Amino acid sequence: MSTNAVATRNPRGNSSTLGALWIVYAILRLIAVILLVLYTGTATVMFGALLTRVPDPYTLMTTFHILYIAAIIVTALSGLFGLFAGLALIAGKSARTLSLVAAFLSLSDLPLGTTLGIYTLIFFLP
Numbered sequence: 821m822s823t824n825a826v827a828t829r830n831p832r833g834n835s836s837t838l839g840a841l842w843i844v845y846a847i848l849r850l851i852a853v854i855l856l857v858l859y860t861g862t863a864t865v866m867f868g869a870l871l872t873r874v875p876d877p878y879t880l881m882t883t884f885h886i887l888y889i890a891a892i893i894v895t896a897l898s899g900l901f902g903l904f905a906g907l908a909l910i911a912g913k914s915a916r917t918l919s920l921v922a923a924f925l926s927l928s929d930l931p932l933g934t935t936l937g938i939y940t941l942i943f944f945l946p
Contacts (some may be wrong), residue, residue, distance in 0.1 A: 838943065839909025842902045842922060845936055849899030849929070856892050863888060898925040898933065916944050 856863075867884045871877035901922035908915035923940035926933035 835909045835912070835915075838919075838940065839906040839911075839915075841936055842906030842909065842919070842940075845926065845932060846899045846902035846906060846922075848932070849895055849902060849926075853892060853896045853899060856888075856895065860888070894925060894928070898922065898929065901925055919944055 864881075864884070868877075868881060871880055874880060901918060902925075905915050905918040905922040908918055919940050923937040923944075926937040928934075929937075
């Protein structure tokens with residue numbers, strides 16, 4: 821392949837591959853949401869076992885529950901936006917906004933979410 825052929829290739833040609841990766845990522849995130857909800861009791865007991873020697877365990881337990889609910893919400897939003905962005909990319913629709921939101925929400929999920937999010941940000945931002 822010559823240098824000119826590589827330069828003239830369509831950079832948006834792999835959006836269906838990117839869409840498939842977003843769908844796989846979204847399925848993994850939605851499975852994670854289900855597991856987080858199912859094991860809420862176990863996580864609470866495990867965190868509570870660490871609070872036997874602190875002066876105010878109730879404040880820390882409340883903080884734990886708030887952060888745990890926030891983690892569930894971010895994971896669910898990441899999965900939903902990733903699924904919608906993936907379906908739109910595969911369908912060939914304009915999915916720039918959905919993809920950017922999904923990329924931003926996935927950046928905190930190492931290593932797959934960070935990699936996919938950074939690639940999507942590079943792909944869609946000028």
